Amino acid sequence: MSFERIPPGSRFFALPTPFRMKRGGVLHGARLAYETWGRLAPDAGNAVLILTGLSPSAHAAAHAGDASPGWWEPMIGPGRAIDTDRWFVICVNSLGSCKGSTGPASPDPASGEAYRLDFPELAIEDGADAAHALVASLGIERLACLVGCSMGGMTALAYLLRHPGSARTHVNVCGSARALPFSIAIRSLQREAIRLDPEWREGRYDAEHYPENGMRMARKLGVVTYRSALEWSGRFGRVRLDPDRRHDDEPFGLEFEVESYLEGHARRFVRQFDPNCYLYLSRSMDWFDVIEYAPADAAERVAAALASIRLERALVLGVETDILFPLQQQEEIAEGLAAGGAAVTFSPQPSPQGHDAFLVDIARFGAAIGAFLGGTGPAAGV
Amino acid sequence: MSFERIPPGSRFFALPTPFRMKRGGVLHGARLAYETWGRLAPDAGNAVLILTGLSPSAHAAAHAGDASPGWWEPMIGPGRAIDTDRWFVICVNSLGSCKGSTGPASPDPASGEAYRLDFPELAIEDGADAAHALVASLGIERLACLVGCSMGGMTALAYLLRHPGSARTHVNVCGSARALPFSIAIRSLQREAIRLDPEWREGRYDAEHYPENGMRMARKLGVVTYRSALEWSGRFGRVRLDPDRRHDDEPFGLEFEVESYLEGHARRFVRQFDPNCYLYLSRSMDWFDVIEYAPADAAERVAAALASIRLERALVLGVETDILFPLQQQEEIAEGLAAGGAAVTFSPQPSPQGHDAFLVDIARFGAAIGAFLGGTGPAAGV
Numbered sequence: 001m002s003f004e005r006i007p008p009g010s011r012f013f014a015l016p017t018p019f020r021m022k023r024g025g026v027l028h029g030a031r032l033a034y035e036t037w038g039r040l041a042p043d044a045g046n047a048v049l050i051l052t053g054l055s056p057s058a059h060a061a062a063h064a065g066d067a068s069p070g071w072w073e074p075m076i077g078p079g080r081a082i083d084t085d086r087w088f089v090i091c092v093n094s095l096g097s098c099k100g101s102t103g104p105a106s107p108d109p110a111s112g113e114a115y116r117l118d119f120p121e122l123a124i125e126d127g128a129d130a131a132h133a134l135v136a137s138l139g140i141e142r143l144a145c146l147v148g149c150s151m152g153g154m155t156a157l158a159y160l161l162r163h164p165g166s167a168r169t170h171v172n173v174c175g176s177a178r179a180l181p182f183s184i185a186i187r188s189l190q191r192e193a194i195r196l197d198p199e200w201r202e203g204r205y206d207a208e209h210y211p212e213n214g215m216r217m218a219r220k221l222g223v224v225t226y227r228s229a230l231e232w233s234g235r236f237g238r239v240r241l242d243p244d245r246r247h248d249d250e251p252f253g254l255e256f257e258v259e260s261y262l263e264g265h266a267r268r269f270v271r272q273f274d275p276n277c278y279l280y281l282s283r284s285m286d287w288f289d290v291i292e293y294a295p296a297d298a299a300e301r302v303a304a305a306l307a308s309i310r311l312e313r314a315l316v317l318g319v320e321t322d323i324l325f326p327l328q329q330q331e332e333i334a335e336g337l338a339a340g341g342a343a344v345t346f347s348p349q350p351s352p353q354g355h356d357a358f359l360v361d362i363a364r365f366g367a368a369i370g371a372f373l374g375g376t377g378p379a380a381g382v
Numbered sequence: 383m384s385f386e387r388i389p390p391g392s393r394f395f396a397l398p399t400p401f402r403m404k405r406g407g408v409l410h411g412a413r414l415a416y417e418t419w420g421r422l423a424p425d426a427g428n429a430v431l432i433l434t435g436l437s438p439s440a441h442a443a444a445h446a447g448d449a450s451p452g453w454w455e456p457m458i459g460p461g462r463a464i465d466t467d468r469w470f471v472i473c474v475n476s477l478g479s480c481k482g483s484t485g486p487a488s489p490d491p492a493s494g495e496a497y498r499l500d501f502p503e504l505a506i507e508d509g510a511d512a513a514h515a516l517v518a519s520l521g522i523e524r525l526a527c528l529v530g531c532s533m534g535g536m537t538a539l540a541y542l543l544r545h546p547g548s549a550r551t552h553v554n555v556c557g558s559a560r561a562l563p564f565s566i567a568i569r570s571l572q573r574e575a576i577r578l579d580p581e582w583r584e585g586r587y588d589a590e591h592y593p594e595n596g597m598r599m600a601r602k603l604g605v606v607t608y609r610s611a612l613e614w615s616g617r618f619g620r621v622r623l624d625p626d627r628r629h630d631d632e633p634f635g636l637e638f639e640v641e642s643y644l645e646g647h648a649r650r651f652v653r654q655f656d657p658n659c660y661l662y663l664s665r666s667m668d669w670f671d672v673i674e675y676a677p678a679d680a681a682e683r684v685a686a687a688l689a690s691i692r693l694e695r696a697l698v699l700g701v702e703t704d705i706l707f708p709l710q711q712q713e714e715i716a717e718g719l720a721a722g723g724a725a726v727t728f729s730p731q732p733s734p735q736g737h738d739a740f741l742v743d744i745a746r747f748g749a750a751i752g753a754f755l756g757g758t759g760p761a762a763g764v
Contacts, residue, residue, distance in 0.1 A: 117633055178620060179620070180611065180614070180615050180619075180620075181611070181614035181615060181617075181618040181619065181620070181638065181639075181640035182606070182610075182611035182614050182615070184620075184638050184640055184641070185602075185606050185614070185640050185641065185644060186606065188636075188638070188640075188641045188644070189599065189602055189603060189606065189644075191634050192598075192599065192602075193575070193599060195634055196595040196598075196599070198580060213578040216574075216578075217571065217574065217575060217578070217599070220567075220571055220574075221571060221603070224564070224567050224568065224571065228564075229562065229563070229564035229565075229705065229708065232562070232563035232564055232567070233562050233563060233564070235563075236563040237562075237563065238560060238561070238562075238563070238566075238671060251499055252573050252577055252661055252665060254570075255668070256563065256566050256570070256668065257563075258563035258566055258567050258570075259566070259567070259570045262567060262570070262571075279634055283634060286637070286638065289620060323611065323705070326611065
């Protein structure tokens, strides 16, 4: 019984073995799942790598091998903001995830059984190093652009810090240089909800005994922090569920539309993401901190670490209503990269949808990314 | 085995029996716990009633019957913002709570056993009506000032809407006229955490089988939304726990100070508040909506309901960093009460502590309330 959920059109890259991890662990025979769109130019100068948030697969958009819509479908394709007529686009499923890349739900070659909690401690940097190895294996020495969204924004910074000169430009979407205590608190609660579920059983669940309630709570709490109070006030207000959608025998059951919305999100997620993978990836976000890369004598260590990154240009996008990766964190990234010499566009968006705006407010995010990557405007051309 | 937690210096008021509740239920032999400070003037014109947030008891400050510090200790006493040399101060434990007033943890006279989920559906209005009956029983026809904090700010509005002319002035502290979907979502998750705990057993827990994990999650999520990201960034940053406070055998155990802070809050709360009472009070906040009191033909129903309240003066306090009762909600109250003819001071506070600032930022809140209630300044004198 496996809890891996592998998109049908995945390709796989065998990571160098042994693959040494930041916190001391070692993986043997590990792999990354990835997908690509467009064609790599003969000089390999048109590659765009996309690093994802916590839960998406590498299936960012439809392609010949998998026609189903991807998680960033309206953003990627011929003539779209990330124009696949021009760019060779790669999206990677994060190391430690359960969507084709090796993670806690994958078989441990030593035993043939899933790693579960025997998976080594996972750091954001491991995802970055694995993605870098994949890019190198494709004959790409230097990315035209490294795009990282949310957790992927952290992974992208790790990628740039650990592999100098690996990208000419960078788009950081709702990322951060280090987790702040509010976000740590939220993720800690999400992990606790899973760990407190008696069915979690220290990671030894199966299909019948599965920490469904813990995953449900974790996801709902996630959605609460991915969106914004402003959006919900306009979208749900105090609207009640229709009587035929309510269970009157449940005294504290769902009553408001917003509760039903959360329930729907939870239902769609619970069995589609492996709980142990969730724990590992979530914890890696709390651990990540660019100050580990600052010169030892730097006074402002976050800024100094970011300023050590060399890029030609960068676009840093954030959302005014984001409570999980608040806008000051993107401002900090923009200032740091600019101090490192990049021509930086800091682009705060007024989207009402909070952290998730990059997934749904394509009008704004597509315009900004499209302009940066190549169409028009002062920031045009990579 | 009772889960009631009754402060030693409580007084009790026997509610009129039967006590008819807003949503159709009836209580027999119900009571309110309350405490008082100062002396009622012969004309009963100096009474200040304090309505609390979800969890506090009536023990707002020390007095001869209970010298332990109360939940608003620095605010109440001789020479303090709520000056007990001048005012006769009453604080009530909310109906439905477990700190001396009748609620789901109290014995049902019909059976002698705790009501648990047989307690009738509780509305904010029931707490308001019960408090009003207590005030009347003390010979007070009209309060000099009605003070309501957080949930108590809702209860105070219900009190004023249902009992016209019952107060000359009003201090609304971090209250709201109706719950918005973000707050509903948070409270729904808190209730779900309790209900999903296998030990909750549809409300039939006992001391050995107690929904401790559900209450822990509910409280932690509460604390996350009672404070602010800004405060925590300054207070905790990314500081780790000392190694001797960590359990290295727990792979996803506490690591950051902010996690330990939440854990401490949860531990102090879990056995001190009855889970069923929590569910009832929490749900009553989601249900409350002043628009039920608006004229049927009103276009702006929240504003119209608030404008139907007659007060001489009002002070409406909110906090810029409050995410649970955001500042626009206090602005809405202030505008509504002003439209009703009151001289209103809307006083947004820049406190970093979020919703809980009224409990901890006594410098700001005490100054504003003290000035309103009587000392100095243009808003002086009640």
